[in-house]
Amino acid sequence: MSKPKPAPLPPGTVVGGYQVVKKIAAGGFGVVYLAEDPDKRLVALKEYLPASLAERAPGELIPRVKPDKQPLYRLGLKSFFEEGRSLAQIAHPSVVSVLNFFRENETVYMVMNYLQGDTLQDFIVTARDLKRDKVFRESTIRSLFDEILRGLRIVHQYKMLHLDIKPANIFITNENKAVLLDFGAAREVLSKEGNFIRPMYTPGFAAPEMYRRDGSLGPW
Template sequence: MSKSKPFPLPPGTLIGGYRVVRRLAAGGFGVVYLAAGADQQMVAIKEYLPPSLVTREPGLLAPQIAPDKLSLYRLGLKSFFEEGRSLAQISHPSVVSVLNFFRENETVYLVTEFLEGASLQDFIVVARDLKNDKVFRESTIRSLFDEILRGLRIVHQHKMLHLDIKPANIFITDDNRSVLIDFGAAREVLSKEGNFIRPMYTPGFAAPEMYRRDTTMGPWTDIYAIGACMFACMHGFPPSEAPQRVTEDKAAQTLKRFRGIYSDDLVEIVQWCMALDPLERPQSVFALQKELNRAGARRYTQLTVGDKVKQQLGSMLESTKKNVLKSTDVGKKT
C-alpha cells in the first residue's frame, strides 16, 4: 500500500446530510472539514482516516486498508465512535459540543460545533512578543483556568480523560468562551507494536506517566497538563519534557524566578500541578479549583476571559492575529 497521505474529501462532497466546504486540518487520526448542514449551519466534521493505517485515492470516498492493518483500523474505529458517543453526553460551554456522529464510507464521522476565534497558543505567541515581565496577568490566568477547569471537571465526571490538554487545544472564541477542543488523544492511540495501545502525548505538556506503560493515568494526568499550560501563560514557552525534568528540572528553576512577579500562591499551584510524582499532584479537578479560588486568593474585576486577554494585548493583538489568520488559518478550528 502506498505511504502517501490519504486524499481529503473534495469540496461539495455530501456525507451524512452535510456538504463539505473545505478542509480545515489534518492530523494523526484523520481530517477535519468545515461543512454546512441542511439548515446551512456551519459545523466541523472529523473523519477517522489515520494515515499510518489507510490511504485514499482522489475521487474515492472509502479508505483503502491493507489486510495486515485491518484489525488495528477497526479497533481505532470503535474507539473513535465510542468517543463520539461519550462526548455527545457532555453539555458545557467550556467543552466543544458534539452535534452528531455517524458511520459512512467504511469509516466514522464526528460532527462538532464550528468555533471562530483563536487558540490560547496564538494569544501566548502574541503576548510574549510584547516582552513584558508578565506574559499574561495573574488575573487573566486565574479567570481562564477557572473556566477550563469547570469544563474539565464535567469531562472527568463522565469517566473520560482529555490527555492532550495544551494551549493549542484551548480555544478562546469570538463570543468570549474558553473551550477545550480536540479530544483526539482521549481516544486510545494505536501503536504499531502489536495490539498494545497507548495515549498520544505532546512534549512539555504530557505528564511523566504518559511516557511509561506501567503506570495508571487519571485526573492527575490532565492536571499536570493544566499546570504546564499555566506555566506557558507565565513564561511564554512550554516547560521542558517530563523525562528531562527528572535529571535537570529547568521548569522548577524558572518558577523560582517568577516569585515576586506572580503571587507565591499561583507559583505554588503550578508547582503542585506539575509534580513529577502523580501522588503529589491534586488528585481531582475539584481539589485544584478549591485552591485556585480560595478566599483571598483572587480579588479581580469579573471580566470575561476574552475581554481580559484582548484588553491586555490591545491593538497589537488585532494586527498580529490578522497576520496569523492569513498565514495559518488558525482562526477557525474545531
C-alpha cells in the same frame, strides 16, 4: 521518502446530509472540515482518517486500508465512535459540543459546533512572531483556566480522560471563552496496540505517569 497523506474530501462532498465547504485542519488521526448541515448552518465535521493506517486518492470517498492494518484501523474506528457517543452526552460551554456522529464510507464522522477564534497555541505563536511580551493579561489567563478546569471536572464525572491537554487543544473563541478540543480516544487505542504509532502523549505537556508504560492514569 515519506508516505503521502490521505487526500481530504473535496468541497461539495455530502456525507450524512452534511456538505463539506473546505478542510480547516488535519492531524495524524483525522481531518476536520467546515461543513453545512441540512439547514445551511455551519458545523465542524471531523473524519476518522489515521494517516499511518489509511490511504485515499483525491476524489475518493472510502479510505483504503491494507489487510494487515485492518484490525488496528477497526479498533481505532470503534474508539473514535465511542468518543463521539461519550462527548455527545456532555453539555458544557468549556467542552467541545458533539451534535451528531455517524458511520459512512467505512469510517466515522463526528459533527461538532463550529467555533470561531484560535487555539491558545496560535495566540502564543502570533505573539512570539510579533515580539510581544504578553499574550493575555493575568486576569484573562486565570478566567480561561478556570473555565477549562470546570469543563474537565464534568469530563471526569463521565469517566473520560482527555490525556492531551496543551495549548493546541485549548480553543479561545472570539468571545474570549475557553473550550477543550480533541479528546483523542482513537490515538490512545492506536498507541497502545502498535509501537509504530507515535505516543499518545505530547512530550513537555504530559503528566509524569504518562511517560511510563506501567503508569496508572486517572483524573489526577
